[in-house]
Amino acid sequence: MDKKFLAILALLMAGILVVAGCGDSSQESHDKGHEPGMDSDHNGHMNMNSGTGLSDMMNGYQLTIKNGPAAGAATPITFTIAKAGKTVTTFDREQTQLIHFYLIRSDLTGFQHLHPSMDHNGQWSVRPQTVTPGRYRIFTQFIPHADAKNGQIVLSTSADVPGVGHDAATLLPAPTLSTQVDGYTVTIDTAPKAGALTPLTLRVNTNSGAPVTDLQPYLDTYAHVTAFHEGDLAFSHLHPEGEVKGSGGPNLKLAAELPEKGKYGLFIQFQTHGQLHTAHLTVTAE
Numbered sequence: 001m002d003k004k005f006l007a008i009l010a011l012l013m014a015g016i017l018v019v020a021g022c023g024d025s026s027q028e029s030h031d032k033g034h035e036p037g038m039d040s041d042h043n044g045h046m047n048m049n050s051g052t053g054l055s056d057m058m059n060g061y062q063l064t065i066k067n068g069p070a071a072g073a074a075t076p077i078t079f080t081i082a083k084a085g086k087t088v089t090t091f092d093r094e095q096t097q098l099i100h101f102y103l104i105r106s107d108l109t110g111f112q113h114l115h116p117s118m119d120h121n122g123q124w125s126v127r128p129q130t131v132t133p134g135r136y137r138i139f140t141q142f143i144p145h146a147d148a149k150n151g152q153i154v155l156s157t158s159a160d161v162p163g164v165g166h167d168a169a170t171l172l173p174a175p176t177l178s179t180q181v182d183g184y185t186v187t188i189d190t191a192p193k194a195g196a197l198t199p200l201t202l203r204v205n206t207n208s209g210a211p212v213t214d215l216q217p218y219l220d221t222y223a224h225v226t227a228f229h230e231g232d233l234a235f236s237h238l239h240p241e242g243e244v245k246g247s248g249g250p251n252l253k254l255a256a257e258l259p260e261k262g263k264y265g266l267f268i269q270f271q272t273h274g275q276l277h278t279a280h281l282t283v284t285a286e
């Protein structure tokens with residue numbers, strides 16, 4: 001990673017898709033000993049801005065991939081998180097999980113959001129669904145127990161999966177506010193603006209237009225939204241506001257803050273009848 005890239009990264013870290021109330025927690029400010037922003041919203045959820053996640057090291061925590069993704073058959077991906085050369089083995093749960101793992105192809109296809117398991121030596125392992133050849137970025141999101149007060153850390157690294165079709169790229173779908181998945185229509189009421197907090201309302205209807213009111217909690221939320229910026233794959237993550245109790249929907253309130261203009265792939269995950277659905281749409285931040 002070169003210096004210019006790091007400088008751009010630091011700028012990007014000034015703010016990214018965050019839930020309202022987040023402070024700054026850029027890598028730069030950590031390095032200067034500044035306490036990162038970490039607020040609770042009115043429901044007591046921790047909301048933390050962990051930057052773009054485009055570095056494999058933050059606050060001394062280092063992500064090392066042991067076995068990267070391979071094409072075709074789902075061989076396990078293994079990795080460790082270390083600090084000062086020591087493998088970290090204690091993590092605090094966030095959104096019900098000790099670690100969140102994301103795989104994304106450079107053309108914003110192949111999204112996978114998984115929950116690896118850790119052995120007693122601190123080696124994480126996860127078996128992805130089928131991976132097609134191409135360039136990927138692997139993201140891990142976690143709260144190290146020893147530094148829990150500093151909030152979550154997002155680390156990532158690139159992974160190359162050789163094979164036929166490695167250089168093929170799917171064009172990003174046209175920007176739209178609505179998309180369909182598994183019989184559901186997911187709509188956001190406005191595209192997020194670059195550099196400004198944008199309150200959003202996300203709505204889930206059936207494809208015939210009936211409001212969906214039986215959303216089940218998934219990872220302590222009714223919709224788990226992950227966004228990746230076209231090009232650099234900068235990672236963002238936001239949750240709806242509002243309490244998770246019983247069934248949810250059809251309207252979910254979110255707040256987005258995108259630091260720069262451009263296109264983002266949004267992956268909206270929600271659960272009904274025990275089934276997880278992943279809606280995918282492209283938004284343009286003006």
Ligand SMILES: [Cu+2]
Nearest residue numbers: 097100101114
């Ligand atoms: Cu997760």
